[in-house]
Amino acid sequence: PKNQLNVSLSLTSHKPSRSILSYNVDLSPYLDEFMYVGFSASTGLLASSHxxxxxxxxxxxxxxSLDLFSLPTHPNPKKRTFGMILGSSVASICMFFVLVALAIYLVWWYKNRDVIEPWELDVGP
Known part of the structure; x- marks a missing residue:
């Protein structure tokens, strides 16, 4: 069909049998003989790769038609970077020291708490 825009997406290497979007539109007023075409994608606040x-x-x-065998393969996810490893290590060490400090405080508080003697219960406030 003339002036038909078809959009197809595939999560695998097989060509989709149907387009997810098919629209009759004349784009010739917007397209020059030589021009750039771009793509944009978003997931809102979530991080994602497209x-x-x-x-x-x-x-x-x-x-x-596309030659599916000549297309590049999906990029491998990035390996853990040095910054991520360093950040995780520093956060773990800080958490360890916070827990040690909390344990020391609880031991100190337990040893120095005000113990109520039995005679204090008889006398009252």
């Missing part, structure tokens, strides 16, 4: 492994685009005609 990858476009391949795409096919054609003005005035059917876009050619």
């Amino acid at each position: 990858y476009i492994m391949g795409w096919s685009f054609k003005v005035n005609g059917q876009a050619r």
Whole structure:
């Protein structure tokens, strides 16, 4: 069909059988012979990675099919960085010292607490 925009997404390496978006629209007033096309993606406040492994685009005609075997593979997740390891180590050490300080305070408080003698219960406040 002429002037049809189709959008297909695939989570695997197989070509989707249907487009998730198909819309008849004439984009020729907005497209020049030479221009850049970009993509944008978002998840709101959550962190996420979006990858476009391949795409096919054609003005005035059917876009050619992608060779799925020539597309790049999905990038491996980043290894733990030095900063993350250092930050986790410092946080763990700080938590350890806070717990030791809390234990020392509780022992001190237990030894120095005001013990109520039996005669104090008879006399009253």
